[in-house]
Amino acid sequence: MNTCLSGEPRVLIRQVELRELRMQLVHPFETSFGKTQERRIVIVKVSDGSRDGYGEVTAGEGPFYSHETYQTAWHILSDFIIPRTIGRELETAKDFQSFVRGIRGHRMAQAGMETALWDLEARNKSVPLWKLLGGTRMEIDCGVSIGIQPSIPELISTIQKEINAGYRRIKIKIKPGWDLEVIREVRRSFPKILLMADANSAYTLEAVDLFRKMDEFNLLMIEQPLHDEDTIDHAELQRQIHTPICLDESIHSADDARKAIQMGACRIINIKLGRVGGHAAVRAVHDVCRDHGIPVWCGGMLESGIGRAHNIALSSLDNFSLPGDVTASKRYWAEDVIEPEVEVRSDGRIVQRMDSGIGYRVREDLLEQFTVRKQVFTA
Numbered sequence: 494m495n496t497c498l499s500g501e502p503r504v505l506i507r508q509v510e511l512r513e514l515r516m517q518l519v520h521p522f523e524t525s526f527g528k529t530q531e532r533r534i535v536i537v538k539v540s541d542g543s544r545d546g547y548g549e550v551t552a553g554e555g556p557f558y559s560h561e562t563y564q565t566a567w568h569i570l571s572d573f574i575i576p577r578t579i580g581r582e583l584e585t586a587k588d589f590q591s592f593v594r595g596i597r598g599h600r601m602a603q604a605g606m607e608t609a610l611w612d613l614e615a616r617n618k619s620v621p622l623w624k625l626l627g628g629t630r631m632e633i634d635c636g637v638s639i640g641i642q643p644s645i646p647e648l649i650s651t652i653q654k655e656i657n658a659g660y661r662r663i664k665i666k667i668k669p670g671w672d673l674e675v676i677r678e679v680r681r682s683f684p685k686i687l688l689m690a691d692a693n694s695a696y697t698l699e700a701v702d703l704f705r706k707m708d709e710f711n712l713l714m715i716e717q718p719l720h721d722e723d724t725i726d727h728a729e730l731q732r733q734i735h736t737p738i739c740l741d742e743s744i745h746s747a748d749d750a751r752k753a754i755q756m757g758a759c760r761i762i763n764i765k766l767g768r769v770g771g772h773a774a775v776r777a778v779h780d781v782c783r784d785h786g787i788p789v790w791c792g793g794m795l796e797s798g799i800g801r802a803h804n805i806a807l808s809s810l811d812n813f814s815l816p817g818d819v820t821a822s823k824r825y826w827a828e829d830v831i832e833p834e835v836e837v838r839s840d841g842r843i844v845q846r847m848d849s850g851i852g853y854r855v856r857e858d859l860l861e862q863f864t865v866r867k868q869v870f871t872a
């Protein structure tokens with residue numbers, strides 16, 4: 494164990510390993526910006542000489558959800574983030590911020606490294622990551638995000654399957670041409686479920702009448718209806734509809750959250766670890782929302798088990814009071830890279846693990862099997 498004079502373990506960055514994994518989803522996932530079947534996932538492993546911490550970069554295959562891709566993240570990590578951090582010693586993972594100050598944006602790349610440091614710190618201190626983050630929720634409520642389906646009957650049978658599995662909230666993806674009628678039919682089939690829709694920025698304010706009509710279906714929220722840079726337009730839309738707007742793509746920091754809330758652009762915020770830049774930023778966004786009475790929930794990015802485990806841990810913070818898109822490994826992967834795989838109880842909840850760090854063992858054998866590129870950096 495690495496210790497400083499006070500005896501507290503420190504976080505020493507002796508070696509960093511980057512891997513690009515290629516993994517096939519068990520079902521394709523379609524949103525308003527495209528369809529994904531094969532995932533490329535960058536995994537960051539930080540070693541201090543005796544222990545390892547793991548993080549995941551949640552960037553997509555193309556610049557559609559955000560400007561980042563797994564390849565821009567590889568570039569930013571290998572050319573800027575790792576050179577600034579390798580060989581250094583941190584008192585806590587929170588100090589990572591000061592090493593990368595000056596790197597503008599590329600938060601998913603930053604989060605890949607930052608979250609690995611949190612895992613390493615928690616393992617060094619022999620505490621579960623969720624406790625180190627300050628979490629209190631031993632059990633978290635799970636919802637599912639259902640991609641655009643080939644037909645309404647197929648969507649309805651998929652929803653039925655997820656409800657039978659116990660999931661507590663259903664989110665359906667919408668896009669122009671797959672919206673009002675779909676919501677109407679789903680609501681007709683399931684009058685009582687917690688239901689929401691996610692547009693992934695597919696509309697402009699010109700669609701205000703469409704969103705007004707959605708008010709009749711008692712949606713829990715509408716997620717990111719407008720462009721990510723249109724916070725002001727979201728405020729205008731929120732003034733004209735009753736359904737709460739939830740922002741996803743628009744929120745990159747605690748300051749974004751504060752401004753969006755003050756403007757009246759949303760009543761709920763989806764927090765994603767990669768989008769905001771890591772666990773410290775999650776905490777900051779979470780706290781701003783809590784102080785303004787805005788509930789949050791944890792969004793998903795089709796993560797492998799490593800990112801999934803980090804999402805479970807952060808969902809333990811007290812203001813994560815709505816079901817997140819945090820679900821069982823088997824919904825995405827034939828074989829996940831962690832052990833045990835993430836399981837959701839029949840009541841739609843995941844129970845926090847008491848093992849230290851992210852709480853799951855990483856299957857190095859599977860990482861190796863899925864790896865298409867690897868680079869090791871040593872101090």
Ligand code: OSB
Pocket residue numbers: 524558637638691693741792793794795796818819820
């Ligand atoms: O907008 O929440 C989103 C997946 C990729 C990109 C954006 C989003 C999503 C999801 C999937 O909704 C959530 C999941 O991982 O289950």
Ligand code: MG
Pocket residue numbers: 691693716717741742763792
């Ligand atoms: Mg979303």
